[in-house]
Amino acid sequence: MRYRATERINHWIxxxxxxxxALSGLGFLFPAFNWLMNVFGTPQMARILHPFISVAMFVAFTLMFFRPWHTIW
Ligand code: HEM
Structure with a gap:
């Protein structure tokens, strides 16, 4: 077994x-993609959620990054 359930869940997070x-960010950046913001309900909601989802991603990514630390050092 290569990965534990917690590692797989973290990866999917x-x-x-x-x-x-990426959806909301591209929606902010390019007029042609503005409609993507509506995936979150309203553009305002997309702008509110983008930084919060980013923090969740940062935490989950950091856990994923350091998980194999003991195999390196
Ligand atoms: C294709 C990917 C992405 C694009 C195109 C994108 C684009 C943007 C844009 C245009 C803004 C400014 C919105 C505004 O000024 O109203 C923004 C804000 C922000 N982005 Fe992204 N983003 C992307 C992915 C990410 C990722 C991966 C993270 C972190 C994990 C992230 C974190 C943030 C944060 C924290 C803010 C808020 C900054 C603030 O309030 O001053 N973004 N993003």
Missing amino acids: VAICFMLV
């Missing part, structure tokens, strides 16, 4: 958070 911030 990172992946789902990234997809959500």
Whole structure:
């Protein structure tokens, strides 16, 4: 078995958070993609959620990054 259930769940948290911030972020940046912000209900809601989802992604990614630390050092 290569990965524990917690590692797989953590990986999917990172992946789902990234997809959500990429959707909202591209929505903010490009007029052609403005409609993507409506995936979150309203553009205002997308702007509120983007930084919060980003913090969740940062925490989950940091856990994922340091998990194999003992195999390196
Ligand atoms: C394709 C990916 C992304 C794009 C295009 C994007 C784009 C943007 C844009 C345009 C803003 C400014 C919104 C505004 O001024 O109203 C913003 C804000 C922000 N982004 Fe992203 N973003 C992306 C992914 C991420 C990721 C991966 C993270 C961190 C994990 C992140 C963290 C943040 C945070 C914390 C803010 C708020 C900054 C503030 O309030 O001053 N973004 N993003």
